[in-house]
Amino acid sequence: xxxxxxxxxxxxxxxxxxxxxxxxxxxxxxxxxxxxxxxxxxxxxxxxxxxxxxxxxxxxxxxxxxxxxxxxxxxxxxxxxxxxxxxxxxxxxxxxxxxxxxxxxxxxxxxxxxxxxxxxxxxxxxxxxxxxxxxxxxxxxxxxxxxxxxxxxxxxxxxxxxxxxxxxxxxxxxxxxxxxxxxxxxxxxxxxxxxxxxxxxxxxxxxxxxxxxxxxxxxxxxxxxxxxxxxxxxxxxxxxxxxxxxxxxxxxxxxxxxxxxxxxxxxxxxxxxxxxxxxxxxxxxxxxxxxxxxxxxxxxxxxxxxxxxxxxxxxxxxxxxxxxxxxxxxxxxxxxxxxxxxxxxxxxxxxxxxxxxxxxxxx
Amino acid sequence: xxxxxxxxxxxxxxxxxxxxxxxxxxxxxxxxxxxxxxxxxxxxxxxxxxxxxxxxxxxxxxxxxxxxxxxxxxxxxxxxxxxxxxxxxxxxxxxxxxxxxxxxxxxxxxxxxxxxxxxxxxxxxxxxxxxxxxxxxxxxxxxxxxxxxxxxxxxxxxxxxxxxxxxxxxxxxxxxxxxxxxxxxxxxxxxxxxxxxxxxxxxxxxxxxxxxxxxxxxxxxxxxxxxxxxxxxxxxxxxxxxxxxxxxxxxxxxxxxxxxxxxxxxxxxxxxxxxxxxxxxxxxxxxxxxxxxxxxxxxxxxxxxxxxxxxxxxxxxxxxxxxxxxxxxxxxxxxxxxxxxxxxxxxxxxxxxxxxxxxxxxxxxxxxxxxxxxxxxxxxxxxxxxxxxxxxxxxxxxxxxxxxxxxxxxxxxxxxxxxxxxxxxxxxxxxxxxxxxxxxxxxxxxxxxxxxxxxxxxxxxxxxxxxxxxxxxxxxxxxxxxxxxxxxxxxxxxxxxxxxxxxxxxxxxxxxxxxxxxxxxxxx
Numbered sequence: 001x002x003x004x005x006x007x008x009x010x011x012x013x014x015x016x017x018x019x020x021x022x023x024x025x026x027x028x029x030x031x032x033x034x035x036x037x038x039x040x041x042x043x044x045x046x047x048x049x050x051x052x053x054x055x056x057x058x059x060x061x062x063x064x065x066x067x068x069x070x071x072x073x074x075x076x077x078x079x080x081x082x083x084x085x086x087x088x089x090x091x092x093x094x095x096x097x098x099x100x101x102x103x104x105x106x107x108x109x110x111x112x113x114x115x116x117x118x119x120x121x122x123x124x125x126x127x128x129x130x131x132x133x134x135x136x137x138x139x140x141x142x143x144x145x146x147x148x149x150x151x152x153x154x155x156x157x158x159x160x161x162x163x164x165x166x167x168x169x170x171x172x173x174x175x176x177x178x179x180x181x182x183x184x185x186x187x188x189x190x191x192x193x194x195x196x197x198x199x200x201x202x203x204x205x206x207x208x209x210x211x212x213x214x215x216x217x218x219x220x221x222x223x224x225x226x227x228x229x230x231x232x233x234x235x236x237x238x239x240x241x242x243x244x245x246x247x248x249x250x251x252x253x254x255x256x257x258x259x260x261x262x263x264x265x266x267x268x269x270x271x272x273x274x275x276x277x278x279x280x281x282x283x284x285x286x287x288x289x290x291x292x293x294x295x296x297x298x299x300x301x302x303x304x305x306x307x308x309x310x311x312x313x314x315x316x317x318x319x320x321x322x323x324x325x326x327x328x329x330x331x332x333x334x335x336x337x338x339x340x341x342x343x344x345x346x347x348x349x350x351x352x353x354x355x356x357x358x359x360x361x362x363x
Numbered sequence: 364x365x366x367x368x369x370x371x372x373x374x375x376x377x378x379x380x381x382x383x384x385x386x387x388x389x390x391x392x393x394x395x396x397x398x399x400x401x402x403x404x405x406x407x408x409x410x411x412x413x414x415x416x417x418x419x420x421x422x423x424x425x426x427x428x429x430x431x432x433x434x435x436x437x438x439x440x441x442x443x444x445x446x447x448x449x450x451x452x453x454x455x456x457x458x459x460x461x462x463x464x465x466x467x468x469x470x471x472x473x474x475x476x477x478x479x480x481x482x483x484x485x486x487x488x489x490x491x492x493x494x495x496x497x498x499x500x501x502x503x504x505x506x507x508x509x510x511x512x513x514x515x516x517x518x519x520x521x522x523x524x525x526x527x528x529x530x531x532x533x534x535x536x537x538x539x540x541x542x543x544x545x546x547x548x549x550x551x552x553x554x555x556x557x558x559x560x561x562x563x564x565x566x567x568x569x570x571x572x573x574x575x576x577x578x579x580x581x582x583x584x585x586x587x588x589x590x591x592x593x594x595x596x597x598x599x600x601x602x603x604x605x606x607x608x609x610x611x612x613x614x615x616x617x618x619x620x621x622x623x624x625x626x627x628x629x630x631x632x633x634x635x636x637x638x639x640x641x642x643x644x645x646x647x648x649x650x651x652x653x654x655x656x657x658x659x660x661x662x663x664x665x666x667x668x669x670x671x672x673x674x675x676x677x678x679x680x681x682x683x684x685x686x687x688x689x690x691x692x693x694x695x696x697x698x699x700x701x702x703x704x705x706x707x708x709x710x711x712x713x714x715x716x717x718x719x720x721x722x723x724x725x726x727x728x729x730x731x732x733x734x735x736x737x738x739x740x741x742x743x744x745x746x747x748x749x750x751x752x753x754x755x756x757x758x759x760x761x762x763x764x765x766x767x768x769x770x771x772x773x774x775x776x777x778x779x780x781x782x783x784x785x786x787x788x789x790x791x792x793x794x795x796x797x798x799x800x801x802x803x804x805x806x807x808x809x810x811x812x813x814x815x816x817x818x819x820x821x822x823x824x825x826x827x828x829x830x831x832x833x834x835x836x837x838x839x840x841x842x843x844x845x846x847x848x849x850x851x852x853x854x855x856x857x858x859x860x861x862x863x864x865x866x867x868x869x870x871x872x873x874x875x876x877x878x879x880x881x882x883x884x885x886x887x
Contacts, residue, residue: 012856013856013857013858015856016853016856016857016859017857017859019853020853020857020859020864020867023864023867023868023871024867026867026870026871026874027871028871028875029868061845061849061868062842062871062872062875064838064841067841067842067845068845070849071845071848071849071852074849074852074853074856075848075852077852077856078852078853078855078856081855081856082855082856104844104845104848105844105847106844107840107841107844109841109844111848
């Protein structure tokens with residue numbers, strides 16, 4: 001542990017020393033970073049993940065357009081090293097923003113204008129040092145709940161995921177140091193809606209079906225993705241994703257399975273190529289008679305669907321293209337909760353068990 | 364012949380319309396339609412006459428203008444000059460008779476023209492107060508000054524002398540006029556204050572002492588000790604006359620032959636051109652011009668317009684000049700930048716004219732305000748009817764954006780600037796008798812635009828240069844401020860001495876300054 005900490009500190013220091021050396025040689029201090037934009041994202045067909053391409057961008061201090069960003073990156077690096085790593089404390093993204101925020105003397109320029117500036121600097125440092133944000137002692141907010149017959153150890157405490165009342169265990173941003181002591185589950189269901197999780201939890205779905213249920217609220221956080229990946233890799237648990245029948249739901253599935261553009265540099269630690277899509281599929285709409293719960297597509301929905309259908313990793317997938325076609329024809333979306341129209345526990349008693357039994361998944 | 368009887372009957376009803384009746388009906392045409400404007404018009408007529416007189420005498424003008432308030436709506440305007448003075452017998456005629464003057468139908472670049480101005484003020488004074496005007500004038504140190512109290516007999520259009528006497532006056536020569544009238548004094552863009560200020564700008568050879576109704580004494584000191592070039596009188600050009608004028612000229616000519624008339628009374632007509640004209644009109648060159656009937660006069664007029672005649676001489680004009688325009692502006696308006704242009708003389712309808720433009724930018728001028736336009740004709744400020752003026756049209760029609768001012772559509776530009784435009788001509792085509800606005804002759808508008816574009820280009824290159832310098836300074840300044848920040852961040856990160864890092868960064872900044880500025884531009 002301590003050894004690794006030192007290595008991270010040394011890596012950050014090395015980043016600074018390199019800049020100092022460039023300056024001493026009379027060179028314009030420059031940081032070289034891979035371009036983190038769709039133009040430099042490659043879908044690796046072998047590993048089935050999104051990874052960064054080879055396009056590099058240079059950021060120089062003596063360049064009107066780069067100077068401020070350059071300063072932000074170095075300042076955030078020094079904050080992480082001195083304030084967090086050296087004291088052994090962790091902080092949130094928001095904390096880092098406030099630690100960096102100040103007006104540069106003699107100007108009206110703020111070192112960071114809003115949190116996106118410091119967030120971006122942290123992402124840059126992840127790329128530069130190859131350590132994750134959590135390893136740099138910066139955590140995101142807790143997000144998501146989990147329940148199942150699993151016992152873990154976290155920061156010296158033993159926690160039983162089956163004995164945490166109605167709220168379940170909330171998933172921290174950093175799940176790196178969690179140890180799985182006992183895992184008794186056949187699969188994992190990950191859902192985008194907290195309300196659906198609560199339904200399944202109240203119905204003791206995880207107990208009856210011997211599985212783990214995890215939810216987030218909206219986009220899947222890094223902590224959840226990493227936790228899913230660890231359970232998938234360390235305990236070989238199949239993962240099924242349950243989302244709304246809309247382009248945004250499809251994208252949540254896509255991010256967990258293939259990775260995202262913003263975090264392509266962390267693909268290795270986060271993507272899970274083996275996850276499967278359980279629902280709501282367009283076929284479910286017919287099968288479970290959900291058409292009456294259609295919500296009309298907005299122009300935004302239409303545009304998003306078109307974009308997703310054109311992604312490299314979906315382009316040649318016939319089954320998915322069929323889904324996109326059907327959704328386009330529907331010109332409408334359906335929420336998971338619409339299943340409740342057939343009874344409040346229809347989802348836990350009928351829908352999910354049936355789908356899992358019949359192996360009705362999309363890959 | 365029934366027609367004749369009818370005409371005779373009609374003649375009985377016809378009577379001479381008295382000048383006062385004419386005035387009351389048409390006071391708006393003459394600029395006396397409200398008390399604010401009446402005050403301005405009176406000052407303007409008096410000052411214009413004083414300046415014209417001084418210029419004619421080739422003496423550097425010393426003008427004193429005083430406004431005295433008697434009651435809420437009653438003022439006394441006094442204007443005193445050091446001009447040549449008026450000979451005794453002429454004093455009553457100059458002030459007490461409408462349409463009497465030396466400058467009527469004379470083609471030279473003077474301020475006044477019709478001999479209408481001062482006497483209209485006198486008439487207005489008389490109609491609103493019943494008071495006589497007071498005049499003192501002296502033509503030489505060897506002669507006494509003459510004092511008159513005058514009114515106009517509105518029935519006969521003749522001066523009425525209420526008092527006259529000889530008196531001592533400290534001046535060697537000059538004239539002082541005092542007019543009491545119903546008026547209203549206001550500040551602002553169309554005020555006497557503004558008129559005096561603009562007059563000082565475009566007459567940089569004049570000393571003006573101006574005493575306001577609140578007894579404030581403002582002194583406009585001359586910035587040049589030389590008189591402007593004396594404008595020369597020219598004869599009419601055949602393209603610039605109307606049929607009526609031609610008929611008047613035929614009657615009053617001293618020439619005994621038609622060919623003589625054409626050659627003597629017009630500019631640019633020699634014997635060949637004259638022959639071409641009367642031949643085209645099928646008239647005899649040796650005939651008596653005074654005996655030409657109306658039909659022949661019209662034939663002659665048409666022929667004169669058809670024959671090719673070279674443009675009139677233009678050396679008769681007296682422009683202000685670029686140097687003096689800038690000097691005049693500098694004296695009254697504190698700005699960062701001044702530019703002026705004086706175009707070559709050109710001709711419209713046989714009348715030579717010159718367009719001059721100037722611009723002042725920055726300094727104390729308001730940043731986000733509509734740019735002010737100072738319109739001047741023969742060195743006289745035009746304060747009313749801006750919207751109806753060809754100068755305004757040419758200004759709003761010019762695209763000011765490339766010259767660094769903001770502008771939306773065809774509106775006045777916006778920015779910290781003043782635009783001055785001066786038209787000098789032997790005959791400025793005004794839209795009305797109050798001489799408020801220049802008429803919309805396309806050739807004049809085109810010429811004004813060319814002048815505006817010229818000063819515009821100078822302004823644009825100044826703005827670009829200063830803005831560029833400012834941006835460059837800001838850019839370098841930014842790096843200077845960033846260096847200590849980066850150095851302390853790097854010190855915290857690496858432990859390397861902060862001063863050492865700062866020194867190497869400063870060194871790079873100095874070395875790559877030029878490069879940096881160019882890069883910055885490319886980035887833009």
